Every structure is written in C-alpha cells, then in structure tokens.
Amino acid sequence: MEKIKNFINGQYHDPISKEWLDNYCPATGAIYGSIPNSSKADVENAYIAAQSAFPNWSTTSLEERSRLLIKISELIEVNLERLSEAESKDNGKPVNLARRIDIPRAASNFRFFGNAITQFSSESHESIGHDAINYTLRQPLGVVGCISPWNLPLYLFTWKIVPALAAGNCVIAKPSEITPMTAYLLGDICNEAGLPPGVLNVVHGLGTTTGQAIIEHPDIKAISFTGGTKTGAHIAKVAAPMFKKLSLELGGKNPNIIFGDCDYETMLDTTLRSSFSNQGQICLCGSRIFVEASIYDRFKADFVTKVKHLRVGHPSQEDSDIGALVSEAHLEKVMGYIKMAAKENGKILCGGHRVTVKDYEKGYYLEPTVIEISSNDCTINQEEVFGPVVTIMPFNSEDEVVRMANSVKYGLSATLWTNDLKRTMRMSHQLEAGIVWVNTWMMRDLRTPFGGTKSSGVGREGGFEALRFFTEPKNVCIKY
Ligand code: NAD
DSSP: OEEOOEEETTEEEOOTTOOEEEEEETTTTEEEEEEEOOOHHHHHHHHHHHHHHHHHHHHSOHHHHHHHHHHHHHHHHHTHHHHHHHHHHHHOOOHHHIIIIIHHHHHHHHHHHHHHHHHOOOOEEEETTTTEEEEEEEEEOSEEEEEOOSSSHHHHHHHHHHHHHHTTOEEEEEOOTTSOHHHHHHHHHHHHHTOOTTSEEEOOOOIIIIIHHHHHOTTOOEEEEESOHHHHHHHHHHHGGGTOEEEEEOOOOOEEEEOTTSOHHHHHHHHHHHHHGGGGOOTTOOOEEEEEGGGHHHHHHHHHHHHHHOOBOOTTSTTOSBOOOSOHHHHHHHHHHHHHHHHTTOEEEEOOSEEEETTEEEEEEEOOEEEEOSOTTSHHHHSOOOSSEEEEEEEOOHHHHHHHHHOSSEESEEEEEOOOHHHHHHHHHHSOOSEEEESOSSOOOTTSOBOOEETTEESOBSHHHHHHHTEEEEEEEEEO
C-alpha cells in the first residue's frame, strides 16, 4: 500500500488529524494506497512555510529562479517512465498517453515558464510636457493557492504552480484527491533540484475539507483553479468578500463542426482523437459533433466503423486506445447520461455499455459511445458528460450550426473543419469560445492565452497571461 503524505517546507508529513482517504486504481477497482485528508491546521502549516519562504524567493534573481525551474523540468524527463506509470495507475489513462502527453507536458511547463520569466517585462510611459515618467512594477502576490482536477493530473497541476513560482510567489497546491500520486512524487524532484523549502507546498485531501481551507484562508492572495463549473462558482462566492484574485478554468461542451469541403481523412482521424482521448475526459474534447448534411451519411458510417475498432483495455497495455474511467462514481454518472440520451430519443450507434476486461473485472471501463441526436436541446448536448461519449447530428447552413454551437452555457473551445477561408474568418468571430481550432485539435503553443468564456471560466492562463495573473502591477510616477 502506498501512503501519500503532505509536502510542507520541503519535508513529507502525515496529516495532523491522522485522517486518511482510500486511493483507488481505476484499472482494477482496488484500493492501492491512502492519502491525507488535510485539515485547516495542515493548510495553516503550509501557509506558515510558504510565508516564511516568500521574502527570499521573491527576491531570488530571475536567472536563479529560471535555472531551478529548468532543472526540475530535466528531472521530470529523467523520471519519465516512473511518473508515466504512476499517472496511469492513479488515473486509468493509457500509459502510452501519459508517456507521450502528460509527463512531457509537465516538463514543458517548467521549461517554458523558466524561460518566460526571463522575458517578462513591464511598461514605462513618459508623460511628455509634465516632466514625469511612469513605470510599472510587476510584484509577486505572496502566497497563492492552486487547485487542480483529476483528468490531466501532473499536466494541469504544473500548468498552475509553475507560473506562480516563476513570478516569485510561494505556493500551496492541492491536486485532486482522486489522482494525488504524481503531485506527491514532485516533492522529491523539487528537493533534488534544490528548490528552497516552503516555496512549493502540496497538501492533499477532499475539496470540501482541504480545498475549502485553502480558499477560505484570509491571507492566501489568489486562487488558480481548474475543475468543474459548480465548484468554480462556489470558489468565486467564498473568495469574493476577501477580494482574492481568481483564475477559473471550468467545464466545457465543445462543438466539433465539420463542413463538406474539409480534408476528410485528417478530419476523421483527428475527430476520433478529439472525441475519445483520455477516455473523453479532457475539457477540450469535442463532444458535440455537427456534420454538414451533404457528408453526414458518409461520416456517420466511417466514424462509427473507426470507433468500433478502438481497443478498450488495461492502461498498462501498450495497445490500449481507451483505458479506465477515473472512478466508479464517474462511470455511473457517464452511463446515466447515455441512458438519458436514449430516453430523449437519441439513437446509440455504437457503445453504451460497461466493458469487462479479463482479469480486471472490477475496473471502470466503458465502450466508446456515439449517439445520433436530432436536437441540440437534449440533455446530453447541454450538460458536460466528460467521458467517452459523443453525439452527432447534421446541419444545413452556417447560420444554423453557429446558433447550435453557441446554444449552451459553456464556451471553452470549438473546432472547425473547412477549407473556406472566408467562412473560417466569419465563424472564428462568431463562435463563443476561448479557443477556436481550425483543421486541427488541441494543438497548443504555451505562449497563447488559454481559457473559457461564459460558464467555462474567468481569466486566461498561458504565456504572459499567467505571469500577469500571478503578479500585481504597481505604477510608480516620478516627477523630475
Ligand atoms: P471538481 O470541481 O470536482 O474538482 C477540482 C478540484 O477542486 C479538486 O482538486 C477538488 O478537490 C477541488 N474542490 C472541490 N470542491 C472544492 C471546494 N469546495 N473548495 C476548494 N476546492 C474544491 O472537478 P473534477 O471533477 O476534479 O474535474 C473535472 C472538471 O474539470 C470538468 O468539469 C472539466 O471540464 C474541468 N476541467 C477544466 C479544464 C479547463 O482548462 N477549463 C481543464 C481540465 C478539467
């Protein structure tokens, strides 16, 4: 049994309350470890460590901060195999996905922000005619809180903590209680790299216990949160009276819009990925597929054939396309949506059932599922399912598909398949989303702003946007 501990002031600690939670392996359904359910007292200890580390860290030179972050990036790469296996075991994702995407991206996050901080500059404005000059300081906020979800555990955990650290803040971070393992392993890596104690503190536990203690802490200056829309709304409510700075990256219900003039084979392969990568548990997955009527029947036949060929299997097997969903409760929730879609006249074209994988009968496996629907208003097209389930429906005109794409409360990403430049330009303006991909999906350049509109969030991460979030601009006006 693996016992995870809190990482506070550079050392591993049991929770003060001695309260532990079970950690499940989604592939087998078995408990394989325990994690602390940290209380306010643990968060307070983390705060004291972070607050004590802040004066030195915030005045450490940019070159030295950069060097340390890049060193951590290198050590993540050295530990690629170990971290990939840990991520796969904890989350249920295929190990080959963790090895190709999750862990390399965590290393990239450290390298990218380690470099970006040395390029981050502030502005100056000369007030001509008034003999004055204004310049803007970009000061770190102090101690900040970072809270992340279970779907891309180390990838998103580091996407939050690294810009905070690069900008000179000290961090109290909480990974999801469902996938705590790689954030736990990161503590040793930070120590090996020489990150000073207290600069990064990782506390584990339930959102309602540990997460709540972080967001309620009066001296934690900002919360960077990625997770569900409901949790985001709760955090906003708790944080508002304390005027905490907030970055909220929330749920999505993204349209994948396919026109007849697209590059068909590329679209088909990418649509398979954008539908089912990570068991469909990516906030950016295109779960509502709208297909121009002229190619609808062809697409439906080809897509369903490809989906039927996807292999559901144990995540440690290299040929598994689809691993296990993250938890029993989540599996039941996703299956509930499939049943509801069928009740609302959705036609299940393939999938829809739990899969029994030999030797791992208690694992949380589900067939990749395609549902044909006739109205965008049905529940499955309005609510985030966050599983290997997509809907398809035809459309007849650009206006009609834009209306349907925008007729949801979410606005995270949209994907558009067309070779018509004018249409691309028009629709990129019209689609209500923080990110529009045209003829591709999930191509990420870490310099670009990332985030959602409407109920998909507030604020942007990525590049200098993240460094701006984690710093306070202060204007200094000097009359000479
Ligand atoms: P969740 O909201 O249940 O939990 C996210 C994190 O918040 C966890 O660490 C959890 O412990 C914590 N939390 C829960 N209640 C809390 C509280 N009261 N106070 C403080 N923290 C609390 O989300 P989840 O189920 O872990 O993740 C799935 C969701 O995340 C989906 O909606 C998905 O779309 C979203 N997501 C969004 C993005 C994005 O970039 N927009 C990326 C990945 C996932």
